[in-house]
Amino acid sequence: MTAQQRHDPRRGDASTPGLEGRQAHGSLRGYITGYVLAGALTIAAFAIAPSTGMAPFSVVAALAVLAIAQMLVHLIFFLHINTAPAQKTNVLAFAAAILIIAIVVIGSIWIMGHLNRNMLPMDHLMQMQR
Amino acid sequence: MSSDSASLDMPSEDPGVQLTSRQHVTGFGFYLYLLSDGILFAALFAAFAVLRTATDGGPDGHMLFSARNAFVETACLLTSSFTCGIAMLACDRRNKFVALIGFLVTAVLGIAFLTLEIHEFSDLMAKGYGPDRSAFLSSFFTLVGTHGLHVTCGILWLGVLLVQFLLRGFTPAILRRFLCLSLFWHVLDVVWIGVFTFVYLVGGYL
Numbered sequence: 001m002t003a004q005q006r007h008d009p010r011r012g013d014a015s016t017p018g019l020e021g022r023q024a025h026g027s028l029r030g031y032i033t034g035y036v037l038a039g040a041l042t043i044a045a046f047a048i049a050p051s052t053g054m055a056p057f058s059v060v061a062a063l064a065v066l067a068i069a070q071m072l073v074h075l076i077f078f079l080h081i082n083t084a085p086a087q088k089t090n091v092l093a094f095a096a097a098i099l100i101i102a103i104v105v106i107g108s109i110w111i112m113g114h115l116n117r118n119m120l121p122m123d124h125l126m127q128m129q130r
Numbered sequence: 131m132s133s134d135s136a137s138l139d140m141p142s143e144d145p146g147v148q149l150t151s152r153q154h155v156t157g158f159g160f161y162l163y164l165l166s167d168g169i170l171f172a173a174l175f176a177a178f179a180v181l182r183t184a185t186d187g188g189p190d191g192h193m194l195f196s197a198r199n200a201f202v203e204t205a206c207l208l209t210s211s212f213t214c215g216i217a218m219l220a221c222d223r224r225n226k227f228v229a230l231i232g233f234l235v236t237a238v239l240g241i242a243f244l245t246l247e248i249h250e251f252s253d254l255m256a257k258g259y260g261p262d263r264s265a266f267l268s269s270f271f272t273l274v275g276t277h278g279l280h281v282t283c284g285i286l287w288l289g290v291l292l293v294q295f296l297l298r299g300f301t302p303a304i305l306r307r308f309l310c311l312s313l314f315w316h317v318l319d320v321v322w323i324g325v326f327t328f329v330y331l332v333g334g335y336l
Contacts, residue, residue: 031215038208042326046201049331056336067327071320078215078316090161097165101172108176 026080034077041070153306160310164317167280171321174273175328182333184265191266191333194259196250200330203246204322207281210239211319218312224300233292233308236315240285247278270329277325280318287311 045066048059075081081090120128182191217232251271254260261271288311295304 026215026219028216028219031212031219034215035208035212042201042204042208045327045331046197049197049335060332060336063327063331067323070323074211074316074320074323078211078319079313089158093162093165097168100169104169104172105176105179108173109179112180 026077030077034073037073037077038070041066041073045070153302153309156306157309157313160313164313167317168321171273171276171324174269174276175324178269178273178329181265181269186264186266188264188267189259191329192335194254195330195334197330197334199246199250200326200334203243204326206239206243206246207319207322210236210243211316213239214312214315218308221300221305221308226299229308230292230295233288233295237285237288237292240281240288240315244278244281244285247274247281251275270333274325274329277318277321280314280321284311284315284318287314 045063048054048062048066051059054062081087081094083091213232213235217229217236220226220228220232251274254267259267261268291304291307291311294307298304
């Protein structure tokens with residue numbers, strides 16, 4: 001088989017990136033599991049947020065963990081992203097996107113936080129140093 | 131209907147192979163678009179996180195956001211994602227009735243979500259807290275509005291697709307479009323998880 005034949009997009013096989021034809025959309029059990037898990041995580045997030053017993057930082061951390069867990073539930077049960085060999089390209093593209101998202105979000109918050117602190121108006125700065 | 135399904139799933143001739151692989155390629159391309167859409171939303175989330183405290187003496191999240199409203203919106207979107215999945219399973223089994231009902235429920239829940247969001251936006255603007263009030267409100271309206279715009283596009287797309295589905299049944303092209311639409315709809319729900327957590331809960335309570 002020549003390289004040209006291997007890369008012919010019309011000759012799709014099981015390892016072609018993307019989603020397969022039949023039975024590719026999971027099972028009813030999978031969707032119900034995902035729905036119940038996502039619902040439970042949503043209710044937990046809305047229940048934790050108004051609590052006054054915890055320190056604000058720990059509430060934010062708990063909410064972030066719940067949100068990431070729920071996103072994973074959606075990706076696994078609704079979008080069917082898994083570690084099967086046939087999905088290698090999908091997972092690699094997903095990892096690249098996550099890397100860019102992390103750089104954009106963490107980088108923005110980091111840099112803008114520093115700028116905010118270092119470029120305060122002079123009177124604010126004097127008050128802080130007093 | 132049965133001849134349509136035979137053409138996709140039991141490829142006896144070369145065109146069948148072509149159609150199956152077309153679905154693979156389209157699905158993968160659409161998946162890449164969705165990842166880039168995720169990066170777009172990440173940028174808007176970053177802007178919101180940076181501008182969260184820039185209220186210019188105006189109201190902040192504690193005064194404006196209603197967790198009850200956000201909870202109902204979340205329930206609408208999560209359930210619509212679920213019914214969309216059920217409809218896709220019915221498409222796999224070529225069950226026209228269940229697929230139609232599933233997608234109709236998805237559309238109705240999407241419209242309910244959108245109605246709540248438009249109501250919230252017009253309520254804020256009527257009180258004078260529009261996007262022009264402060265940088266915080268600009269970033270809020272941009273982030274949540276972009277998500278709402280995506281939902282609007284998804285509902286219009288679904289409406290057009292349902293008309294095509296009623297006219298043509300399960301053709302390979304329709305199945306491919308439903309696949310892309312369901313991916314789009316699930317990703318919108320994933321983005322909404324970030325919105326309700328970091329805008330309505332973190333912004334509204336902390």
